Structure formats: C-alpha cells, structure tokens
Amino acid sequence: MALADASSTTITIERLNKSYAELKPGKAGSVHYIIKDIDLVIKGGEFFVLLGPSGCGKSTLLNIIAGFVSKSGGHLRVGSVEIEKPGRERAVVFQQADSSLFPWLTVRQNVEFGLKMQKMPKERRKEISDRFIKLVGLFGHENKLPRELSGGMKQRVQLARVLANDPDILLMDEPFGALDAMTRRLMQKELGQIWRETGKTVIFVTHDIQEALLLGQRIAVMSSGPDAHISDIYDVPLDYPRDVSSREFFALNRRIQSHFDAELEGASYP
Numbered sequence: 481m482a483l484a485d486a487s488s489t490t491i492t493i494e495r496l497n498k499s500y501a502e503l504k505p506g507k508a509g510s511v512h513y514i515i516k517d518i519d520l521v522i523k524g525g526e527f528f529v530l531l532g533p534s535g536c537g538k539s540t541l542l543n544i545i546a547g548f549v550s551k552s553g554g555h556l557r558v559g560s561v562e563i564e565k566p567g568r569e570r571a572v573v574f575q576q577a578d579s580s581l582f583p584w585l586t587v588r589q590n591v592e593f594g595l596k597m598q599k600m601p602k603e604r605r606k607e608i609s610d611r612f613i614k615l616v617g618l619f620g621h622e623n624k625l626p627r628e629l630s631g632g633m634k635q636r637v638q639l640a641r642v643l644a645n646d647p648d649i650l651l652m653d654e655p656f657g658a659l660d661a662m663t664r665r666l667m668q669k670e671l672g673q674i675w676r677e678t679g680k681t682v683i684f685v686t687h688d689i690q691e692a693l694l695l696g697q698r699i700a701v702m703s704s705g706p707d708a709h710i711s712d713i714y715d716v717p718l719d720y721p722r723d724v725s726s727r728e729f730f731a732l733n734r735r736i737q738s739h740f741d742a743e744l745e746g747a748s749y750p
C-alpha cells in the first residue's frame with residue numbers, strides 16, 4: 481500500500497451545521513440543530529478520535545464526512561475539494577458488520593467485492609484478499625458465509641474489506657463497540673499497527689475514553705446535543721503501543737473523565 485499524500489487527505493471543516501425540521505408540537509416551522517458551527521482540521525495521516533456521549537451527533541458528523549448525510553451549512557473539504565457525496569478515497573467501517581456484509585458471499589468474496597467492481601484481475605484480487613484476511617486473523621475461514629461467523633469475525637471481515645479497497649481515509653463509527661473485551665483489544669492493536677504502516681487518515685468515533693486514549697493522537701470531545709460542538713481537543717503525546725497502566729495514561733484518562741463529569745453536572749434527559 482502506498483503512503484497517502486498528507487495534504488491531499490487533510491480534512492477541513494468550517495462552521496459545519498446539521499439541522500432538521502422541528503417536529504415538536506408548537507415548534508413546527510422552526511429547525512433544530514444536531515451539530516452547530518463545528519470547526520476542525522484533521523491532518524492527513526492523523527489518527528483522530530471523536531469522543532462524546534450517546535446521541536450527541538458523532539455519527540451525524542462522521543456520516544457528513546462520508547458523504548452519506550448532507551450538511552445544512554458550512555464547508556467540508558478533503559484536500560482542496562469540497563465534499564458533497566461519497567468518494568472512493570473515504571470508506572466507512574460501521575458499528576454493526578451485519579448491515580454491510582453481503583450474506584450470500586463468502587468471507588473472501590466479501591473482501592474482494594470492491595476489487596471485483598474495479599475489474600481487478602483475479603490473481604491480484606486473491607493476493608490482496610489473502611493479505612487482509614491474514615491480517616485480521618481469518619485465515620482458514622475464507623470460504624465461510626457471514627452467518628457461519630461470530631460477531632467479532634464479521635466485524636473483522638468488514639475491516640478487511642475496507643482495507644482491501646485501500647482508501648486514504650478510514651471513517652470508523654464505534655467499530656469495536658459490539659465486540660467482547662479480548663477481541664476488541666486485539667482489533668485495536670491491529671488497527672494501530674495498520675495505521676502506523678500505511679499513513680492513512682483515521683477518524684474514529686467512540687464513547688469509550690480508554691479506547692480513545694489507546695488509539696488517538698488527538699481526541700476531540702463533543703458536547704452533548706442539541707447544538708453539539710467540539711468542546712475541547714486533547715493531544716495525546718504518548719508513544720505507541722500505549723500502556724494503560726502508565727501514570728501519564730491514567731492522568732489523561734482522569735482529565736477527560738472530569739471534563740465529562742463537569743458537563744454531566746446539571747444535565748438531564750429531555
């Protein structure tokens with residue numbers, strides 16, 4: 481895999497808004513903002529984490545970057561190109577693999593799907609799928625159908641398929657949220673290694689502070705919605721692989737936790 485050119489994969493977000501028409505009685509005709517006036521620059525090659533409480537708008541922001549959801553205002557550029565729709569340089573790994581895998585295709589056929597669409601010759605496709613099937617630890621399972629796999633294995637197929645397509649930008653929406661603790665840790669390690677090897681830009685959504693600290697170079701904390709915005713950005717100046725038991729890790733964890741505690745104080749569900 482070639483290292484991506486950093487400037488062409490820098491993501492620039494300016495005063496980005498997403499609003500929907502208000503449906504509550506008495507408010508018809510007005511709009512409510514899910515996210516409001518978000519400004520961010522995510523550098524090419526960066527591992528960037530979006531951290532925030534459930535329902536704050538993380539997936540909405542990620543889906544706008546993916547081009548699946550339209551923005552209501554502001555700007556979003558990859559390199560110098562304004563983004564309005566999905567593109568091959570961006571790929572999404574979803575929280576649930578089930579909705580993204582083709583149930584009638586084997587593991588190998590799922591991984592090779594995008595390459596086949598590009599009309600890549602069979603031998604080259606096999607070389608690539610072999611590499612990523614091995615990388616995610618599914619060697620020996622390549623002829624199984626999704627229904628014959630565990631949840632964690634399906635999630636790994638999804639990751640292998642996305643990586644096989646070699647996008648410059650990986651958009652990951654709580655991709656390990658449904659996995660057991662051990663598989664989750666393994667996948668986090670694999671992802672960290674892949675990122676270090678390839679220089680891809682990664683935007684990783686999570687609500688887990690420890691996961692954010694294990695993976696991210698920077699962690700953007702989103703405020704709880706409505707009108708969600710980036711309330712703070714933390715640099716994580718720790719070497720990889722990170723040691724959860726180190727004093728620095730623990731201190732950062734506590735700092736971010738107290739950020740949330742302060743936000744939660746006085747907050748209530750609508």
Ligand SMILES: Nc1ncnc2c1ncn2[C@@H]1O[C@H](COP(=O)(O)OP(=O)(O)OP(=O)(O)O)[C@@H](O)[C@H]1O
Pocket residue numbers: 500514532533534535536537538539540541687705
């Ligand atoms: N099509 C829509 N119409 C109206 N409101 C929507 C729509 N899609 C999402 N929302 C609202 O936007 C808010 C943010 O949702 P989003 O899925 O982005 O949050 P999230 O931070 O990813 O949550 P979680 O961590 O639970 O997945 C929620 O209040 C949700 O109800």
